[in-house]
Amino acid sequence: MHPxxxxxxxxxxxxxxxxxxxxxxxxxxxxVIAWMLLRSGDAPTEAPPASQAGLVIESGxxxxxxxxxxxxxxFVAGQFVGELSLAECAQRNGVATDALDVGIDExxxxxxxxxxxxxxxxxxxxxxxxxxxxxxxxxxxxxxAVGPVAACLRHSGGQWRRLVDTDLNGxxxxxxxxxxxxxxxxxxxxxxxxxxxxxxxxxxxxxDNQTFRTLVTQAPNCSVPPLG
Numbered sequence: 001m002h003p004x005x006x007x008x009x010x011x012x013x014x015x016x017x018x019x020x021x022x023x024x025x026x027x028x029x030x031x032v033i034a035w036m037l038l039r040s041g042d043a044p045t046e047a048p049p050a051s052q053a054g055l056v057i058e059s060g061x062x063x064x065x066x067x068x069x070x071x072x073x074x075f076v077a078g079q080f081v082g083e084l085s086l087a088e089c090a091q092r093n094g095v096a097t098d099a100l101d102v103g104i105d106e107x108x109x110x111x112x113x114x115x116x117x118x119x120x121x122x123x124x125x126x127x128x129x130x131x132x133x134x135x136x137x138x139x140x141x142x143x144x145a146v147g148p149v150a151a152c153l154r155h156s157g158g159q160w161r162r163l164v165d166t167d168l169n170g171x172x173x174x175x176x177x178x179x180x181x182x183x184x185x186x187x188x189x190x191x192x193x194x195x196x197x198x199x200x201x202x203x204x205x206x207x208d209n210q211t212f213r214t215l216v217t218q219a220p221n222c223s224v225p226p227l228g
Contacts, residue, residue: 070085072089072109073112074088074089074111074113075105076093076114078113093113094114100114101113101158103120103122104120104123105121119184119185121188121195121197122155122160122188123209131151131161133161143173143226146167146169147168150166150167150171150192151192152165152191153189155187155188155189155190172189172203175189175196177223178223179198179222180200180218180222181198186199193207194207195212196215197212201217203215203216203224
């Protein structure tokens with residue numbers, strides 16, 4: 001007769017350590033799963049606003065004044081060359097600072113370019129500033145006003161010049177009647193708080209100095225039909 005052998009079981013302390021390790025692993029796995037569920041529940045179901053409407057960055061207070069030392073989009077011969085100061089942009093264009101055309105580019109950003117380069121929308125006149133009067137050709141006098149009257153300005157020589165106080169139709173006629181623009185060029189005016197722009201074949205208008213819509217189509221002989 002052989003004595004009965006004991007079952008092959010790990011010692012009691014070892015069994016206890018295995019049980020504790022298993023419990024800790026289970027707790028850790030549960031915590032990881034719970035964290036992943038919470039994270040997935042917090043994830044946005046829609047695209048972020050910046051991807052829908054574009055990221056908007058404000059470069060500073062919009063007080064209608066240009067900081068000579070601040071960066072702005074610079075163009076040389078119609079080509080964008082980076083964000084430079086007004087003096088640096090003038091130097092790159094080989095002109096004096098006051099010979100640069102400073103205004104709003106097609107993205108709505110403040111920009112500067114040589115007058116022979118890209119065409120920019122000029123900034124509105126500073127609030128409270130009185131534009132210099134312009135000598136008018138009496139043969140191009142605007143018709144009698146029949147609508148609301150406001151100041152009519154022309155942008156020329158890098159500055160705003162006051163033509164006359166008249167209605168919108170009279171301002172359009174005084175600014176653009178008999179004048180045609182080449183493709184890629186534009187002539188600007190202001191009626192009150194609105195910007196007027198003559199491009200090839202039409203007169204456009206904008207209330208924010210950036211987004212333009214067609215106001216009237218120009219005739220082939222460069223005349224501008226009266227506004228209805």
